[in-house]
Amino acid sequence: MKPVTTLSETGPPRRPPRKPWHNYLRTAFWVILGFVITIAAWQAIITIRDVPNYVVPPPGDVWESLNNDFDTLWRNTKPTAIESIGGFLIGSGGAIVLAIVFVHSRILRRMFLPVVIVIRTIPVVAIAPVLVLMLGNGLAPKLVIAALISFFPTLVNMVEGLESVNSQSLELFRVLSANRWEVFWKLRIYKSLPFLFASLKIASTASVIGAVVAEWIGSDKGLGALIILSTFNFRTSLLYATMVFASILALVLFASVALLERLVVRWQPE
Amino acid sequence: MGSGELRDNQDTDTAIEVAHATVRFATDQGDITALKDVSVEIGVGQFVTIIGPSGCGKSTLLRLIADLLEPVSGSVSVFGAPPSQARRARQLGFVFQDAALLPWRTAIKNVELPLEVGGRTSRDRPTRDPAELLDLVGLAGRHQAYPQELSGGMRQRVSIARALVTQPQVLLMDEPFGALDAITRNRLNVELLNIWAEIGTTIVFVTHSIDEAVFLGQRVIVMSTNPGSVHTEIDVPIEYPRAPDLREEPGFVAIAAQVRKGLETA
Ligand SMILES: Nc1ncnc2c1ncn2[C@@H]1O[C@H](COP(=O)(O)OP(=O)(O)OP(=O)(O)O)[C@@H](O)[C@H]1O
Ligand SMILES: [Mg+2]
Numbered sequence: 001m002k003p004v005t006t007l008s009e010t011g012p013p014r015r016p017p018r019k020p021w022h023n024y025l026r027t028a029f030w031v032i033l034g035f036v037i038t039i040a041a042w043q044a045i046i047t048i049r050d051v052p053n054y055v056v057p058p059p060g061d062v063w064e065s066l067n068n069d070f071d072t073l074w075r076n077t078k079p080t081a082i083e084s085i086g087g088f089l090i091g092s093g094g095a096i097v098l099a100i101v102f103v104h105s106r107i108l109r110r111m112f113l114p115v116v117i118v119i120r121t122i123p124v125v126a127i128a129p130v131l132v133l134m135l136g137n138g139l140a141p142k143l144v145i146a147a148l149i150s151f152f153p154t155l156v157n158m159v160e161g162l163e164s165v166n167s168q169s170l171e172l173f174r175v176l177s178a179n180r181w182e183v184f185w186k187l188r189i190y191k192s193l194p195f196l197f198a199s200l201k202i203a204s205t206a207s208v209i210g211a212v213v214a215e216w217i218g219s220d221k222g223l224g225a226l227i228i229l230s231t232f233n234f235r236t237s238l239l240y241a242t243m244v245f246a247s248i249l250a251l252v253l254f255a256s257v258a259l260l261e262r263l264v265v266r267w268q269p270e
Numbered sequence: 271m272g273s274g275e276l277r278d279n280q281d282t283d284t285a286i287e288v289a290h291a292t293v294r295f296a297t298d299q300g301d302i303t304a305l306k307d308v309s310v311e312i313g314v315g316q317f318v319t320i321i322g323p324s325g326c327g328k329s330t331l332l333r334l335i336a337d338l339l340e341p342v343s344g345s346v347s348v349f350g351a352p353p354s355q356a357r358r359a360r361q362l363g364f365v366f367q368d369a370a371l372l373p374w375r376t377a378i379k380n381v382e383l384p385l386e387v388g389g390r391t392s393r394d395r396p397t398r399d400p401a402e403l404l405d406l407v408g409l410a411g412r413h414q415a416y417p418q419e420l421s422g423g424m425r426q427r428v429s430i431a432r433a434l435v436t437q438p439q440v441l442l443m444d445e446p447f448g449a450l451d452a453i454t455r456n457r458l459n460v461e462l463l464n465i466w467a468e469i470g471t472t473i474v475f476v477t478h479s480i481d482e483a484v485f486l487g488q489r490v491i492v493m494s495t496n497p498g499s500v501h502t503e504i505d506v507p508i509e510y511p512r513a514p515d516l517r518e519e520p521g522f523v524a525i526a527a528q529v530r531k532g533l534e535t536a
Binding site: 168169171172173174175176177178179182186187190265266267268269 | 333336337338357358360362363364366368370372373374383384386387388416418
């Protein structure tokens, strides 16, 4: 038996070649240009239409507020971050566990998936006051709302991912006399990961929305509370600065999940 | 096939016996009879190829032997026992049409998969070294490659190595080279015969190619469709090792013509 070495030497490279650094620079250039144009358009519109500052502040004022009110903004970012990260972890963790249960028990799935879907259709804004009534205005209702909002996309995607195994893979595992446990840990989990990360990315930003909405209803701290406060006081620049912080928080969570995905999902899903 | 006493005499030498097996699938449009009264007997260490029109039940027959399906009537036995026993005892290896590799595992990790699953049955069984097997199928130096970094032919080699790692006594191959170009296919045919010569396992090989069927097999089973059944069996009395240029020789051409006629009347 002689191995065909010629074949082994051809074929695609082991890893895709790293993009040259100037490609990243070029991408960054277009991204920055996009932001610059948007901000310029913002400035132009309020100048041309003569929009009052307390309705829409000019970008310069927002920048000023970002600098001057940094301490206030930072102090209020921390509780919101805790609520959204905590809620995200609880919500998606719970969703993963429930998805695993659903995949293994047809009956539980048939019974409770409709319940879950009905609950899902209730807008968070509608549940939030109820939860604040039930749980007071401490950390608990915010965690629950952020968790709820992370829960549904993760559950639905995770169930779909775990079931995305094709019949040929299942036949392979059956020929190998693998048990359910092995099929789960060596096949289903891996199949589900790309689906899971797709939903975690959605859930990570949604959890920030959940925490902010929860803070609107009953809180004296956090970015949500700051939004209410600055709106009532006509401090529109601070309001916009708060939105920038909320957006950055969501982006940081999103980027962390994306980074984790790159570390975990190192293969190319079919 | 054969009379009772003939079968008794051959019992020790029979690897696979399918006797009057009928397989039906329930579908929305009613039942489909995929196999009807199929009887096949394959001796230990034989290389048998199966050919037939699409939908005649070739894959179904393999899956029947691999304990992935059960007949509604008739019987299947592998080494005189039910196929489920052979499967649990790791006597069966299966090579799928599209390799069926796990994309998150490197080539070597894919070959190791059968050693990681199967619970208690997989322990204390003679196994082969996955690295050695990858070298055997011509993938030395590509052990750490992921499936998507390999060509179709290379993936099929990995899949063959994976099927061999448990040292199966029976290797079931369902159109393993169907998606490959003619040159790669011919090369892998030669390599497969070399592997067979080395490990001496029983091989049942499904193909759509007359050429491949005659080149590889000691016997070609021609199946016909509607319902799926065995049409004819044609012996290929050509010595091994078989070289690629065998295909031009009159003996080979004559048998290939015979198979083609069988297919035409199937
Ligand atoms: N799981 C299934 N459910 C319903 N019908 C099936 C199933 N598997 C196979 N069949 C039917 O059984 C018949 C035989 O199928 P099979 O896959 O064995 O054919 P084949 O000879 O392997 O065909 P091909 O050469 O195209 O692979 C076909 O009519 C097919 O539609
Ligand atoms: Mg088939």
